[in-house]
Amino acid sequence: SQTIHQWPATLVQPVGSPLSLECTVEGTSNPNLYWYRQAAGRGLQLLFYSVGIGQISSEVPQNLSASRPQDRQFILSSKKLLLSDSGFYLCAYQQLTNQPQHFGDGTRLSIL
Amino acid sequence: AQTVTxxxxxxxxxxxxxxxxxxTYDTSESDYYLFWYKQPPSRQMILVIRxxxxxxxxxxxxxxxxxxxxAAKSFSLKISDSQLGDAAMYFCAYLKTSYDKVIFGPGTSLSVIP
Structure with a gap:
């Protein structure tokens, strides 16, 4: 069976510091991978998605970036965090075309 | 563009x-998929139904x-015998066939009164 792991679960970072959130998927190969951000009580905003190693599509211009160094690894990064980067970040995978997305447990990011 | 309301x-x-x-959703496609996700206070996104x-x-x-x-482009979710554990945010979602991105609605917050 497939599983998705996302870490850390909670992160508190100062403004201007770097960021690295990691997501890995097990039990499947060549999944589509996604990063979403969710403000409190709000819907999901798609940030990045990837259909293969090294292939990244950006949905929203910002100071965040994503990378997919391995087939089942998806990383969300920033060189300098802004206050507006605070939020709840969710990673998701889609095993096959026309299948639903499945989500990790999320990372709660607070910027001080 | 497809939208979900x-x-x-x-x-x-x-x-x-x-x-x-x-x-409700807006699309000109005839072949697609619809989902309901549940997000409890823990904020984990759980697929409910497709x-x-x-x-x-x-x-x-x-x-x-x-x-x-x-025909009406409507996709409602019925929860029977509601339980306290059903209290959550519910998101409706649309996926066009052979497309990579799911379109999510803004969500409905459901409270269950004991």
Whole structure:
């Protein structure tokens, strides 16, 4: 069976510091991978998605970036965090075309 | 462009009663997929139910069922015998066939009154 792991679960970072959130998927190969951000009580905003190693599509211009160094690894990064980067970040995978997305447990990011 | 609308930002239901959450979507496609996700206070996103547009039969998963009206582009979720654990944010979602991105609605917050 497939599983998705996302870490850390909670992160508190100062403004201007770097960021690295990691997501890995097990039990499947060549999944589509996604990063979403969710403000409190709000819907999901798609940030990045990837259909293969090294292939990244950006949905929203910002100071965040994503990378997919391995087939089942998806990383969300920033060189300098802004206050507006605070939020709840969710990673998701889609095993096959026309299948639903499945989500990790999320990372709660607070910027001080 | 496809859009998903959930016109009820908040709903409440008495425990053991039935509640229906509304979802409408806009698309010119004939082949697509629809989903309902549940996000409890833990904020984990959980797939509740899925519906293929080519299937006329409404999907059912235990106490959860949908009313899929393709011509009306409506996809409502019915929760029967509501339980306290059903309290959550519910998101309706649309996926065009062979497309990579799911379109999510803004969500409906469901409260269950004991």
């Amino acid at each position: 959930q016109s009820q930002p908040e709903m409440s239901v008495q425990e053991a009663e039935t509640v229906t959450l509304s979802c 519906q293929e547009a080519y299937k006329q039969q409404n999907a059912t998963e235990n106490r959860f069922s949908v009313n899929f009206q393709k």
